[in-house]
Each structure stands twice: as C-alpha cells, then as structure tokens.
Amino acid sequence: MVKAKIYVQLKASVLDPQGKAVTTSLHAIGYERVADTRISKYIEIIFDETDLAAVDTQVHSICDKLLANPNTEHYHFELETME
Amino acid sequence: MVKAKIYVQLKASVLDPQGKAVTTSLHAIGYERVADTRISKYIEIIFDETDLAAVDTQVHSICDKLLANPNTEHYHFELETME
Numbered sequence: 287m288v289k290a291k292i293y294v295q296l297k298a299s300v301l302d303p304q305g306k307a308v309t310t311s312l313h314a315i316g317y318e319r320v321a322d323t324r325i326s327k328y329i330e331i332i333f334d335e336t337d338l339a340a341v342d343t344q345v346h347s348i349c350d351k352l353l354a355n356p357n358t359e360h361y362h363f364e365l366e367t368m369e
Numbered sequence: 370m371v372k373a374k375i376y377v378q379l380k381a382s383v384l385d386p387q388g389k390a391v392t393t394s395l396h397a398i399g400y401e402r403v404a405d406t407r408i409s410k411y412i413e414i415i416f417d418e419t420d421l422a423a424v425d426t427q428v429h430s431i432c433d434k435l436l437a438n439p440n441t442e443h444y445h446f447e448l449e450t451m452e
Contacts, residue, residue: 287404293411308412311435317427321370321415328376328411329391332404344400352394 288333288341292363294354295326329353338365371416371424375446377437378409412436421448 296302305323312320331348333341345363354361379385388406395403414431416424428446437444 295411305412308414308435312414312431315434317431319416319418319424319427321417323415324413326411326413328378328409329388330407330409331391331395332406333402334404335402341402344402348395348400351398352391 287368288335288338289366289368290329290331290333290341290345290363291366292329292331292345292349292353292361293326294329294349294359294361296324296358297360300358327353332368336367338367341365370451371418371421372449372451373412373414373416373424373428373446374449375412375414375428375432375436375444376409377412377432377442377444379407379441380443383441410436415451419450421450424448 302324304325308323308325309320312323331345333344335341342365349361349363350356385407388408391406391408392403395406414428416427418424425448428448432444432446433439
C-alpha cells in the first residue's frame, strides 16, 4: 500500500476569499498579529499498489484530471510506503 | 514572521462523503487501485511575530475557537520561521 499526500493550493496570484474571511475573523477576535491566511485542500489517497513509480504517474494524472484546476491551482505531493 | 502549517482532518471514525465521492469517481475513470481517499483542510497562517512559543499558543487557540470542529475533526500543525 502507498499513501499519497497531496496538497492542492491556489496560485499565489489568485485571491483567496475564504482565507481573507478567516484573517478578518481572527483580527475581530483579537489575533492582531495574523498577517495572512491561505486555505488549501489536503488529500490523502491510499493505493493498493507497491510500485512507487506507478503511483507517482497515477497521482500526477489524477491531479491533472480531477483534483486541481490548472487555471487557478497548483499541486504537489509526497508518497509514503505503508506497512 | 512565522508560518503555521495547519492540518484540519476528519477523525478516522467520521465518514468522509467527499472523499468517498472522489474514490468512486476515480474508480469510474479507471484508477482501480485507489483504496481510499480522505479530504482535509490545509491552512497556512502567517504571523507578524518572531516568538515561536507565542505563535504556538495562538495557533492552538485559533484551531479550538475557529478552524476545527472538536466533535468531528482533529488538527495538528508545524511552525516555520520565515526570513
């Protein structure tokens, strides 16, 4: 089994309204040292597969086809072999 | 400046319908080796602060008060000093 830990984040140039809302809320309840907040997706996929290279190829294609919007988001991931 | 990298995840005992939907979609488009998918939030908060202990305390309290639902979610985080 292999676990893929995938981060799908808005590109730095894209406004994150959900993050701005959290920053505003945090200022309102007294956390004035908060300068910025960015909210992203973190996705774990477990593969019934032992070949890391095969999983690497599949995760790239899954992100391109389903998980990330290439216009506004980028992704990166790590693979971890599970016992 | 300190960056907090915060993971807010559903507890293992809580059903993740969004993750199940992704698993089903992936099977439908041919990724049959996908065994499970869990979708979580990954939040980066930048603090205008240099004291790591002060940020650590604030992040715990921000997660408890705003970011995580203690009934269904748990969180963990890492802190990173930025140049």
